[in-house]
Structures are given as C-alpha cells and as structure tokens.
Amino acid sequence: MAFPLPRGITPSEIAFLAEMEMVTVVPRQRLEGLELLGGPVEPLVPPRPSTPREYYPPAWLHPDPLSLILEVESQHQDYKNAFSPPLPLPGQPSIRDNGLAPKARPQYTPDGDRYFPSPPFLPQNTAQMTISSRDPPALPFHWVEIGNMLLEAASDDLVEADQVRRLLKDLREIRLSKMRAGVDALDAAAVGGGGVALTGVGAMEVGEERGFLSGVVDNLRKIGASKEQARREQMAEQRANGGYNGTQDEEEEEDYMEF
Amino acid sequence: MDIDDILASVDRGAGASAESAAMDHQLLTRFWVAERAVSEVLPWPTVLMDRMMDRVRMQIESIEDLAASSADVPTNNTHNPNLNLRLSILQTDLARTQYLIRSLLRQRLAKLTKYSMHYLVKLSGNKNPLSQSQSQSQSQSQATPSDSVPDLSTVTDFTPLSENEANFVHSHQNLLAGHYSGSFMEAFPRQLRRLDDNAGGTSMIQGPDTKESVFVRCLAGEVPVIVVGDEGEEDIGVTMRMGDVWVVRWEGIKSAWEKGEVELL
16 A cells, blocks of 8 residues: 555644744854755844843743633633634734735745745744734644644743643643534535535644544535435526526525534 | 856756745645645646755755765864754755655555546546547457556646656556456456446446545635536535635535635645
C-alpha cells in the first residue's frame, strides 16, 4: 500500500501545519539571513540592552481574553450551540463593525491566480508591541497547538502561564462537548447544496472529529439518497412545467443549524 | 547585486526568485492539505511543482556547499561560529518541504492505484478526436484482461495527472491485468475477462466518490454551494461567507476551490 493514512490530514499532520505559524523571536545572538524553502528569513540581530523594548504575548494568549472567550462560549445565548467567532481574515470586518461587507484582499501567485492568505500563514500568533483592546478577543485557527507549544517553550514570557493552561483546557472541553452535541444538525450536510457551519472551529478540533463527522454525514447521505433523487426529479418536473420557483427551494435549503 | 548575479539568477531556472519562495511554499502546503482531504486526484500543478523541485535541488546544492566549506577548515570556528546552526536550520527546512512533497506524491499514488481503471479511462478520453476511431474496432476480440486496459500511447493531455503518474498508472494496470489473467481469469469464459465490464448497466470501474463531505473555509467574500445533479444541472444551495468553516459536499465547492475561493481543511 502506497499510503496508509485516512482521508483528511491527521492530528500529527495538523501539528506539523501549526509549526508553520509565525512567532516572534527576540534573538540573543547574531545570525545571517537565510534563504529557506519556506521563504527568506531576515538577519537576526540581538536588540541593544540600552534600548529595551516591551513585548507582549499574542493578543489572545492571556488570562483576560481567554476567560472572556470562555464566558462567551459557556454563558452567551447566541453561542450556546456555536463556537465563538474566529480571528478575522485580512479584509474581513471584525464582529464590532458587523454589517460591513467583507473585502477579501487577494494576493497573486506567480502564475497570476488569485491567492487569499489564511492560517497558518497569517501573523496571528506573533508578539504584540502594545496591548490593543480594540478588537474583541478571538481564538486563532491553530489555538490548541500554538497554545501548547508556547506554554511549553516560552511559558516565562506568558502572563500567568498556569492560569492560561487551565483556561485552554476548559475551553477545549466545552468546545468538544459542543461538537458532539451538534450531531443532530449534520443532516443538513447530507443534502446536495446543503452544509453545516462550524465557523470558529479550531484545526485540531476538525482533526479530532473529522472521521466521526464525515462518517455520519456520508452515511446519512447514503440513507437519504433515494429521497434526494425523488426530490430532484420533482424539481426537474417543476422546471419542465415552467413554474419553477427558485426561492421556495432555497428556503428549504437554508434551514441549516449552526453548531 | 551586480550583473553576474542577475545572469546567474536567470540561469538557475524557474525556481530562482526568492520573493515567490514564501508564496510557493504556501501554495504547496495548501495543495497538500487539499489532496489529503478529498478522494479524487486533484489536477497536477505542473508549474508550481517544477518550481518547487528546482528549489529543492538548489537548496540541496547550497547545503552541500556549506557543509563542504565547513569540512575544509575544521579548526576555523572563529570564521563562522554559526555555521552548524545555519546548516541544521537549512536541513530542517529542507526536510519539511521534502516531507510535504513526499506525502503529496504518495497520497496521489495511493488514489491512483485504488482507482487505476477509472483514471485510465478518463485519460484515454482526453486524446485528440482524430485518433479515436481505431480503439473501437478491437472490442470484439477480447482474449485477455490486459486488452481492456486503455492504450495511452496517443494521449498527450494527462490532466489531472502528471505524465509520470500517467505512465505509472498504465504500467500498474498492465501488471495487474497480467496477474489477474495468470492467476484466475484464464479460467473464465472469454466474454467475462474484461476489467471494464459494464454488463447490465453497472460499470465495474470504481471511481472516487465526489459526493463525500469535506471541511472548507470560505476565503472570498461569498461562495455559494452548488447542487450537482445527475445530468449536471446546477442549482445554488447555501451561501458561505468569508471566514466561515463548513462541512459540505466536495462536488458542491469544487469549482470554487479551483478558483482559490475556498480552502480545504
């Protein structure tokens, strides 16, 4: 067998992806710039001791925002069955100014195609120069992995590392139970053109539940195949009669539930 | 940068420019995740892979150069104290990229061997219309299973495979057909020896399941999920908004994925 792994990247591959996240390094020694395959790295120059600069950990990796997120996830009515909103992509309006249309800002690949950057290639986990409180706190996509990595490698640089560790664990449990509780909504993803929203989910959480979720959805689809076929024939008939009403069908599709 | 550098950078081929290195790395990573997430073989990104292979080759050369220079002057550590650190960073980076490429290729080979007949038939459908007439005439004289393996000698368009993959899957299927024939199919009646039998309206060629559910993130402003019917009729289902993560059918977002508007997770 050429490749034994199942469809969809496995947790260890997700951890590998998370290692591509950018972090801030304050160098202790000099190192020339390197041309890596993952992109060029600038020369490392240690900061002069005479001009110390303050660095703060990533905006979300701090007891205050984490306990706020935990509160939202556990208490807030709107998020009883949903994950808290993720960190916005570049060009995406934050929760505060809801209603603004998202303006995706594409980069262009060397072949001229549009490319929208996304985690792990966004600077979501770099150190902060100042503490900005404008944006509401949100978890980045790789929060489980980055949280653990930074706690392991740089716990001295974090504020109240033990508290952070405890909050991350609580968050993980409450979100895992939401994932499990949302199985009822999976029926919507089994229908053609339908889907189940998991917005705000973390990479590792996807990895953990992938096998279960896609197993359930694919089996539901097989069970409902004849029903879907019948509905499609009915739609084709309606269309043939000229009285097809697009909106009516769309409403039916829209009754998805958020997790 | 003087004129020699400029000339050298032209000579080094497609993978030379450092600016596109980061972008290509991101593209390769995203493509790898996508290839791992769906059960069909995605279109081979020829240009991207050519650049990546160029870069990997150059990186290996420069690592060898660095290692050789450190071996020349074993005692001269004051000259470049960070050489070992630099070497190990470069090697780690190289190993990570090589892992990506290896995992990607192995995943594709696994899919190809699983659905080899499906892809051979698909490839033989790519051939230019002029040479199509000859293949039909032999269909009556089937004696061995290997006769049912499509002939790829006239195929020039290997989409979605690369040329090497097409050659691989063709030889693989020929070996398999020879093996089947030698081990048990010789004993079958002549008309039951085909590997692409579709008697009774059921094709025995297994293809990848495009209705499987996948996890996607919407990257463009709005992306609708398409309803794909049997006759290719298309309707619009739910609409994903930027930043949303959804569980949807792969066939429903395939065209959006090709445009780079969604990414697979």
